[in-house]
Amino acid sequence: MKIINLGDKEKASFYTAYELFNQMNENPESKLGLATGGTMVDVYSDLVKLMELNDLDVSNVETFNLDEYVGLSADHPESYHHYMHEVLFDRYPHFKEENVHLPIGDAKDLDAETARYEQLVKDKGPADIQILGIGENGHIGFNEPGTEKDSITRVVDLTESTIQANSRYFDNEEDVPKQAISMGLSTILSAKRIILLAFGEKKKDAITKLASGIQDKDVPATVLYDHPNVEVYVDNAAAPEQ
Numbered sequence: 001m002k003i004i005n006l007g008d009k010e011k012a013s014f015y016t017a018y019e020l021f022n023q024m025n026e027n028p029e030s031k032l033g034l035a036t037g038g039t040m041v042d043v044y045s046d047l048v049k050l051m052e053l054n055d056l057d058v059s060n061v062e063t064f065n066l067d068e069y070v071g072l073s074a075d076h077p078e079s080y081h082h083y084m085h086e087v088l089f090d091r092y093p094h095f096k097e098e099n100v101h102l103p104i105g106d107a108k109d110l111d112a113e114t115a116r117y118e119q120l121v122k123d124k125g126p127a128d129i130q131i132l133g134i135g136e137n138g139h140i141g142f143n144e145p146g147t148e149k150d151s152i153t154r155v156v157d158l159t160e161s162t163i164q165a166n167s168r169y170f171d172n173e174e175d176v177p178k179q180a181i182s183m184g185l186s187t188i189l190s191a192k193r194i195i196l197l198a199f200g201e202k203k204k205d206a207i208t209k210l211a212s213g214i215q216d217k218d219v220p221a222t223v224l225y226d227h228p229n230v231e232v233y234v235d236n237a238a239a240p241e242q
């Protein structure tokens with residue numbers, strides 16, 4: 001694993017957008033593992049610009065998102081379906097709907113939905129590139145501290161720290177869903193290449209733990225040591241303590 005300080009969020013976001021663009025440009029049938037959160041907003045906006053400038057054909061690109069809140073419908077303004085449409089799919093409306101995949105948070109049968117999603121990633125994946133943010137507590141996807149390495153897509157309970165971190169997007173903390181459907185750590189590790197981004201002081205602790213080289217179940221991102229092709233891009237504020 002390489003942890004590289006690219007100086008600022010703008011450069012790291014553009015570099016990541018370029019890598020995603022390049023992947024699709026090289027292989028029109030690319031599979032992308034996508035993530036949400038504040039970290040990714042600039043990545044998608046740079047990606048939209050690059051795709052527009054080059055009139056990129058994405059009609060055969062498949063995308064898989066990491067997670068979705070339990071109980072939120074696709075059109076709920078804080079759902080990850082809504083986020084993805086707002087930042088990417090509506091802005092570059094050339095992805096085919098049937099090629100865009102997210103777990104369905106308001107599915108009636110959540111067990112059937114998690115099994116469907118895990119199988120879908122197995123059948124249509126693996127992702128050529130999976131992009132990841134990281135939680136202040138070291139989570140990736142919604143795999144919270146204590147998650148097993150061999151976990152697959154399932155319903156997870158969000159920790160207090162995650163609920164609080166995500167409450168900035170909701171009117172009240174009580175409105176933040178307490179559960180999500182998340183790819184598991186083994187689902188994430190199936191990707192061929194992983195790019196993790198972390199920006200800002202609040203991520204410094206998690207990145208410092210990730211830089212330690214010590215695998216720790218309480219810092220789920222450290223499972224990425226098991227993967228041969230992981231890059232971590234940070235800004236100055238999130239760069240690990242030496």
Ligand code: PGA
Nearest residue numbers: 037038039040133134135
């Ligand atoms: P953020 O979330 O990009 O909103 O900081 C990242 C995460 O929790 O994985």
